[in-house]
Amino acid sequence: MTVSKPSSKPFSEPPAYVEQLVERCTENALRQAPLRQQHRRLQLRRRFMAAAASIVIIVGVGFTLPTLRQQLLPTAQTAAMQADANALENYLASISDEEAQLLTDYEVEEFVEY
Amino acid sequence: MESPDTDSRIIRMLRSESMKENGFRLLTKTYGERLYWHIRRIVISHDDAEDVLQETFIQIFTKSATFKGNAEQLAAWLYRIALNEALMHLRRQTHFFQSIDDVNPLLLEKLEAAETHDGDAAERLLQKALLQLPTTQRTTFIMRYYDEMTYEQMAAITGKSIGTLKTNYHYATERIKQYIQAHHDSI
Numbered sequence: 001m002t003v004s005k006p007s008s009k010p011f012s013e014p015p016a017y018v019e020q021l022v023e024r025c026t027e028n029a030l031r032q033a034p035l036r037q038q039h040r041r042l043q044l045r046r047r048f049m050a051a052a053a054s055i056v057i058i059v060g061v062g063f064t065l066p067t068l069r070q071q072l073l074p075t076a077q078t079a080a081m082q083a084d085a086n087a088l089e090n091y092l093a094s095i096s097d098e099e100a101q102l103l104t105d106y107e108v109e110e111f112v113e114y
Numbered sequence: 115m116e117s118p119d120t121d122s123r124i125i126r127m128l129r130s131e132s133m134k135e136n137g138f139r140l141l142t143k144t145y146g147e148r149l150y151w152h153i154r155r156i157v158i159s160h161d162d163a164e165d166v167l168q169e170t171f172i173q174i175f176t177k178s179a180t181f182k183g184n185a186e187q188l189a190a191w192l193y194r195i196a197l198n199e200a201l202m203h204l205r206r207q208t209h210f211f212q213s214i215d216d217v218n219p220l221l222l223e224k225l226e227a228a229e230t231h232d233g234d235a236a237e238r239l240l241q242k243a244l245l246q247l248p249t250t251q252r253t254t255f256i257m258r259y260y261d262e263m264t265y266e267q268m269a270a271i272t273g274k275s276i277g278t279l280k281t282n283y284h285y286a287t288e289r290i291k292q293y294i295q296a297h298h299d300s301i
Contacts, residue, residue, distance in 0.1 A: 009260060010237040011154055015147070021164060022146030029142075029171035030135055037176060 120144055121185035128178040138175050145189065146171075148261075149196045155256045156200040159224045170199045190270035197253065197271060204249070218245045243293035247286055254282040255290070 092100065124144065127137025149170060154163040173195050183191055204217045222245045244252050257263045257271070258279075265276045272279070 010234070010241055011151070011160075013160070018147050018150055021167070022142055022150065025164070025168045025171045026139055026142040026146070028168060029175050030138065033172050033175045036172060 118185050121188045125181070125183075125185060125188060128181070134178070138178065141174070141192075142171060145192050149192060152193065152256070152261055153196055153200045155260055156197070156253060157203055158221045159228065162203060162224075166196075166199050166203050169203075170196045173199065187270070190267065193271045194273075201249070201253075215248050218247075218249075221245055239294055239297060240290065242297070243290040244286075246293055247289055251282045251286040251289070254279055255286040258283050 095103075120140075124137055124141045127133040127140065130137070146167075150163060150167050153166045153170065154160065157163050157166055174192060177195070181188075181191060201214065204221075205214050207217050207220060208214060222242065225241055225245065244255060247255070253272075254268065257268050258265075263271075265279050268274075268279050269276050274282075
């Protein structure tokens with residue numbers, strides 16, 4: 001493809017100015033292009049690592065959560081049952097034999113409904 | 115007029131690691147000014163044109179390793195990058211639901227604010243008429259009228275068919291004529 005000499009219409013920058021601009025942009029491009037490529041590679045690597053880490057965390061939580069639940073719940077239940085058993089023993093130890101007998105003989109009265 | 119030998123030489127140099135930088139310098143020396151004016155006519159503002167030209171050069175250098183074409187295709191490839199960068203620059207100035215054509219009023223403000231003309235009132239009126247057009251018609255007109263490209267060259271750059279480009283150009287000229295007839299008293 002051949003293209004004819006450029007027209008500057010309708011703008012009025014002098015040719016020398018445009019020439020300097022082109023040179024400046026050329027040297028900037030030579031400096032920036034390798035840095036851009038490096039930055040892009042680094043960003044891709046970071047995204048890959050973040051994605052990989054997310055997968056590991058999700059899979060890890062998926063495996064660990066059921067096990068954790070099993071371990072934690074029995075402990076809580078056992079502790080509660082233990083606390084109940086201790087409270088009952090302490091109370092029975094604090095009352096006399098007659099009071100204990102009353103508890104044994106206690107019957108719930110049936111009340112007439114009005 | 116451009117020499118096919120220059121384009122062949124540029125391509126050979128770009129494909130050589132040791133000569134790549136000098137090849138790029140030869141490329142920008144050969145095509146830089148053309149690309150600048152092409153971009154400037156699309157984005158209007160001088161500052162924006164400088165930014166877009168810079169980005170275009172970075173893209174050209176970065177992608178030169180992947181250019182597989184021959185000497186005849188080099189210029190079209192360069193203009194394609196420049197056009198895409200200019201259009202992307204315009205799109206960045208729109209909001210989420212806006213079309214790229216919605217930037218035209220902003221471009222008109224930049225045109226009126228900048229001292230871009232040597233006092234040619236007719237040229238100013240033509241620029242205002244151009245900014246009434248949809249971007250596809252405007253860029254087609256710019257390539258045909260200012261860059262003096264053939265339809266084949268424009269098709270190679272835009273990827274559009276020659277028929278579509280001719281239609282765009284026809285509608286563009288009709289609307290420009292109507293605008294100038296309606297506003298010629300302002301000259």
